[in-house]
Amino acid sequence: MRIDVLTLFPEMFAGVFGSSILGKAHDKGIVSLNTLNFRDFANNKHNTVDDMPYGGGGGMVLKAEPIFGAVEHVLERQRRAEDGEEARKPRVILMCPQGRPFTQEIARELSEESHLIFICGHYEGYDERIREHLVTDELSVGDYVLTGGELPAMVVTDAVVRLLPGVLGNEQSAVTDSFSDGLLEYPHYTRPAEFRGWKVPDALLSGHHAEIEKWRRRQSLERTLARRPELLDRAELTKEERIWLDSLHAQRENSAEN
Known part of the structure; x- marks a missing residue:
């Protein structure tokens, strides 16, 4: 280019x-x-x-x-x-x-x-x-x-x-960035596993790739709902994800009212 x-x-x-x-x-x-x-x-x-x-x-x-x-x-x-x-x-x-x-x-x-x-x-x-x-x-x-x-x-x-092939050291970095799939990116952690009493979530330490991906997806959805809910209107979500988000949204509204 x-x-x-x-x-x-x-x-x-x-x-x-x-x-x-x-x-x-x-x-x-x-x-x-x-x-x-x-x-x-x-x-x-x-x-x-x-x-x-x-x-x-x-x-x-x-x-x-x-x-x-x-x-x-x-x-x-x-x-x-x-x-x-x-x-x-x-x-x-x-x-x-x-x-x-x-x-x-x-x-x-x-x-x-x-x-x-x-x-x-x-x-x-x-x-x-x-x-x-x-x-x-x-x-x-x-x-x-x-x-x-x-x-x-x-x-x-x-x-x-940064999106051009060969620019980033890890090509996956651009794929998982915020907004790449219409959602905000999930949280990241690195060593140590515990810092000042704050622990890395168990899912990330499990070594179970399917569970890690599930946790990351849920975190991405939850973070988007909390910070940029308008993005969810255009995001490609499954029926189960929509139901889960509606439930989460209802819980938050009830907590706010109480």
Whole structure:
């Protein structure tokens, strides 16, 4: 996979892209992580990339010209590298509070792509022609506003890259993560078996794989019910699991009333 990030602050990505899982994935050649300062594509002598909004209002708006120029530069460079071979068009992703809420499902979807381009804005907003004629996706990492799109782009990149084959030391890690099956992940324990009087659950020490899986599934369901019950509406559950959850929910409501 190739990932290009268009940003006014490429230095922000040096530590993130060069460290931990992302750095190792880059070193292994599994992913190519690149940044590009779109100020270099401004078409004026002062290299300005923003201007006042038509119609008035507070803040400045990111101009269309430098963004289009930077994306087209990346595409041309990629075309030359592939020596004219037919390639899938990249996903051009605008990090924006108005975008689709980013989820594990979207991360998995993007991990199937060969090329992603992220656009990180600053200022009040984007010229709407960027959205209408250049961008393929708009993503948000939450219902809040940040100074720019750099941190969200880092979050999405990390979530996507860790799903690529060969990135994680244990491929099962990504399979059992929270949200991978629509539920929150079960609790984890490690040595010692007892710490300050707190013991590891007997099921995990039993060595009985079927019992361990049953315990983990129940814990995942119970934790999801307690913390993110809305996820259960979309989860794939058996009839027995639905009945057990209804019973557990009823017990909790009775306890709360008493």
